[in-house]
Amino acid sequence: MTLKTILLGACSALAFAGMASAETLTIATVNNGDMIRMQGLTSEFTSANPDIQVEWVTLEENVLRERVTTDIATKGGQYDIMTIGTYEVPIWSKQGWLLPLENLGADYDVDDLLPAIRSGLTGEDGKLYAAPFYGESSFIMYRKDLMEKAGLTMPDAPTWEFVADAARKMTDRANDINGICLRGKAGWGENMAFLTATSNAFGARWFDENWKPQFDQPEWKNTLDFYVTLMNDAGPQGASSNGFNENLALFQQGKCGMWIDATVAASFVTNPTDSTVADKVGFALAPDTGLGKRGNWLWAWNLAIPAGSQKAESAEKFISWATSKAYAELVASKEGWANVPPGTRTSLYENPEYQKAAPFAKMTIDSINAADPKAPTVKPVPYVGVQFVAIPEFQSLGTSVGQLFSAALAGQMSVDDALAQAQSLTEREMTRGGYIK
CATH class of the missing domain: 3.40.190.10 (Periplasmic binding protein-like II)
Structure with a gap:
């Protein structure tokens, strides 16, 4: 050797x-x-x-x-x-x-x-x-070319009314273009992150000051009715299965006129290697309804x-x-x-x-700084968190409610039934946890 x-x-x-x-x-x-x-x-x-x-x-x-x-x-x-x-x-x-x-x-x-x-x-x-x-945080990503084709100009700080109108006008089913893509996949961090943040803009809240669930109040009815109707009119087929990654793929493929979701997505929708619409994307703040809160998390x-x-x-x-x-x-x-x-x-x-x-840098930091976890809602609440409620029970509660709301989006139950069941199960769990008597 x-x-x-x-x-x-x-x-x-x-x-x-x-x-x-x-x-x-x-x-x-x-x-x-x-x-x-x-x-x-x-x-x-x-x-x-x-x-x-x-x-x-x-x-x-x-x-x-x-x-x-x-x-x-x-x-x-x-x-x-x-x-x-x-x-x-x-x-x-x-x-x-x-x-x-x-x-x-x-x-x-x-x-x-x-x-x-x-x-x-x-x-x-x-x-x-x-x-x-x-x-x-979260904000609106939108197709500037489709917005222009619809004869509209996206404001930096739009209302939900404007967004819904624009979504319907941008929808082109013949060419597989959905006016808006929003989360529908069940999960406390999937559809309920989006819907909880959105509900803040509509004046809703998970609980009142005494931890009583609020799904039986008109603000939640307005939120869920608005969302389901908008998605039926202008959203993609099978939206109840779409979370962050699914909607990202749809937007990158040119199949969404607007997408309201995490600001982190901005680099992926503007990257020409991955996105077919990279040079056509604009950004705006998450929508409000004039009540003083935007739906950004x-x-x-x-x-x-x-x-x-x-x-x-x-x-x-x-x-x-x-x-x-x-x-x-x-x-x-x-x-x-x-x-x-x-x-x-x-x-x-x-x-x-x-x-x-990064053309989205300023809008991102403005959205992050505007979110206020200690005062997330129009009416006072006993909890901290914008798109979630910072209590241990929320992980289970949010997912259970998310399953009901996803079912409503899929047409498997009515909005009223989804809200009634959400109220019932949340009352039961909050009683069991000692929050309410």
């Missing part, structure tokens, strides 16, 4: 030993575009940290929520990092289910995080319990470490990398500034290169 062969064998053995001793992080995440992009860039992290390997578990939004909730509540330990939302962070941190992020590094710059986003991720002890990968998808993790140090190192300014620069160098994860850092919105590359 030659010396060269011996040395090569030794090197191979050392390399294998290094791989064997590397710590593997299992990360649960949602199948949204920015997360898919992060997975493609993970080799940048593992190259710089050869002692850490990464294994991704990528799930549809509703499935992700169900699995990570079950895992953390039962201390299952399947995941070292979880992708969770603004709803879960304060509730789970209060229950002691998350580890605080206290070692993100000297150059991380926590103070650069947008105050509106950071406040929702900070526990009662003042510690950060999750780091935002991207933040969002506030959300962030965040990376967090479950309590009891045996790999907390490596997990926090990954989280620091994925939510850092340096990561934004990495994405910009690979795919351009317009595709950087939005809505988390002040410095991004002060960056001239980003402002130039």
Whole structure:
């Protein structure tokens, strides 16, 4: 055996030993575009940290929520990092289910995080319990060419009346163009995120000041009637199965005149690689009805470490990398500034290169700053949250109500029946939870 062969064998053995001793992080995440992009860039992290390997578990939004909730509540330990939302962070941190992020590094710059986003991720002890990968509000994305063809001009701050009129005029069934695409897929973070935010603009609320459910009030009747009628007149077929990703695909394919959804979608509808209408898209604030509230939400998808993790140090190192300014620069160098994860850092919105590359930047930050989780509704409420109610019971309640409202959209039950059942089941669960007698 030659010396060269011996040395090569030794090197191979050392390399294998290094791989064997590397710590593997299992990360649960949602199948949204920015997360898919992060997975493609993970080799940048593992190259710089050869002692850490990464294994991704990528799930549809509703499935992700169900699995990570079950895992953390039962201390299952399947995941070292979880992708969770603004709803879960304060509730789970209060229950002691998350580890605080206290070692993100000297150059991380926590103070650069947008105050509106950071406040929702900070526990009662003042510690950060999750780091935002991207933040969002919601707004209108619309086809400027179809709006012009309809003889209309989209205002920067339209009413729901204008939007509904425009949607009907932009609908062209013969050419497979729907005037408007809105979420219909059941789920507290799918159709109920949209409908709860929309209901705020119509003067509705989930509960009154004494936690009494309000689905039997005229404001919810007006909201759901308006939505179902509009979607029947101007929405796509099978809308009750469409969530964020399905509507994104429809818009990119040129099949939606308008789409009201997460501001994070802006880079995907204006990217000519993916969108057939990239050069025709305009943006406007979420609609109102003149009552003083717009239907725009506030959300962030965040990376967090479950309590009891045996790999907390490596997990926090990954989280620091994925939510850092340096990561934004990495994405910009690979795919351009317009595709950087939005809505988390002040410095991004002060960056001239980003402002130039992202025509939606100002509308996004204005929408994020306008959302007020502490005063989300026209009438007073006892809860915090714009498109959700920040109580543990909401995850189950929101999904159950979402199933009823999705059924109403599909024509499987009337709006009145959906609201009556929503009122009944919500009263039952709130009584069981001790909120009402």
